[in-house]
Amino acid sequence: MFEELNKDISTAKEKMRRKEKLQNLLKRTKEELNNQIAKKNELHKILKDEEKDVERLQSLSITGLFYSVLGNKEQQLEKERQEYLGAKLKYEECCSLITTLEKELISYNEELNEYANVHEQYEELMKSKEKLILQGNDLKAKKLMELTEKTSDLKSNIKETKEAINAGERVREAFGKVISSLESAKGWGQWDMLGGGFLATAAKHSKIDEAKNYVHEAQRLLGVFRRELSDVNLSSNIDINVGSFATFADYFFDGLISDWVVQSRINDSLNNVYATSDNVNKLLNVLGRNLNDFERELRGVEEEIRGIIEG
CATH class of the missing domain: 1.20.1330 (f41 fragment of flagellin, N-terminal domain)
Incomplete structure (x- = not known):
């Protein structure tokens, strides 16, 4: 009787720890997702700014003419293109990570549903254990x-x-x-x-x-x-x-x-x-x-x- 009860308690406790772990994973993943969404907005702004810098130099604007007269327009344009490329890659990486985190949240929520009543089951088993110990002394x-x-x-x-x-x-x-x-x-x-x-x-x-x-x-x-x-x-x-x-x-x-x-x-x-x-x-x-x-x-x-x- 003791051995069987101990086995049931061990199983219930393991499920309870898994549920707690999933809840923590869910919380931390949500926090990370929110951080990445905020980061995405910042990177999007940077990306648009870099894009404007490239377009401004490519056009016959005052800035473009200024660099042409100085003779280093192509050099400056290459620099702006590189900065735009770097911003674009960071933005795309962030978007991809957001998609991954959203999928992980769905997976954690689905698994959590499997452990809905585990705490109640554990408490019932612990009451049975306490009763047996008191009876046997x-x-x-x-x-x-x-x-x-x-x-x-x-x-x-x-x-x-x-x-x-x-x-x-x-x-x-x-x-x-x-x-x-x-x-x-x-x-x-x-x-x-x-x-x-x-x-x-x-x-x-x-x-x-x-x-x-x-x-x-x-x-x-x-x-x-x-x-x-x-x-x-x-x-x-x-x-x-x-x-x-x-x-x-x-x-x-x-x-x-x-x-x-x-x-x-x-x-x-x-x-x-x-x-x-x-x-x-x-x-x-x-x-x-x-x-x-x-x-x-x-x-x-x-x-x-x-x-x-x-x-």
């Missing part, structure tokens, strides 16, 4: 109940830590693709500088486009990883700037799109990817140590339970 049974509940908590901690590790490993995999594309772009760029011609230039830009697509996926996965991290306790003194994950794509574009031709810009973006990737690896190391601690503690509790049963 058995110290051994009470200790067994306490240890079983601790086992349930540890298993939940292990599950949540593993989910965070899996999210981090998906980020690491995405970063690997970004790095591979940028390293290839860097190689083609070096050949381009040595006179590689149209083929080298085209290949370099193709790899930059490829990296841009991978960055969107990396940014999405960073958001998932950041939300998973909020559900686990990182017992470490390592100072890790998780907040920087939210603006990773902006820094990437700032480094890369300012000038698609200049080789140093590819290096800047690579350095940014490596720095953020290193941050993710540090977090994964901490999570791995936490997981080992939880699993070691669980083995100790399970051994104590076996000792009570066999004794």
Whole structure:
């Protein structure tokens, strides 16, 4: 009877923790969505301003004539085009992220519906447990109940830590693709500088486009990883700037799109990817140590339970 009741309580408690996690994920995703919507409005304004700057220089306006007389209109026009391109890419990335977050909200809400009555079920089971303990007045049974509940908590901690590790490993995999594309772009760029011609230039830009697509996926996965991290306790003194994950794509574009031709810009973006990737690896190391601690503690509790049963 005790064993069956403990199993039911453990299952109900796990469902309750999942419901609480989904509620937290829902809340944080809504906050992130609102931030991205506000950011989208700001980026849209910047994009329109940059577009006007390009149009103004292209027309025979006073500004356009001024730069023509000075002899550097084309240089200024190229600068404005690059700034417009950078603003456009940031705006498109933001719009894409908003769509992703909206889909995640729908998914969380649908799963939450499955746990509508879990708290009531848990309370009923706990009342049954209390009644059994009072009736039996058995110290051994009470200790067994306490240890079983601790086992349930540890298993939940292990599950949540593993989910965070899996999210981090998906980020690491995405970063690997970004790095591979940028390293290839860097190689083609070096050949381009040595006179590689149209083929080298085209290949370099193709790899930059490829990296841009991978960055969107990396940014999405960073958001998932950041939300998973909020559900686990990182017992470490390592100072890790998780907040920087939210603006990773902006820094990437700032480094890369300012000038698609200049080789140093590819290096800047690579350095940014490596720095953020290193941050993710540090977090994964901490999570791995936490997981080992939880699993070691669980083995100790399970051994104590076996000792009570066999004794």
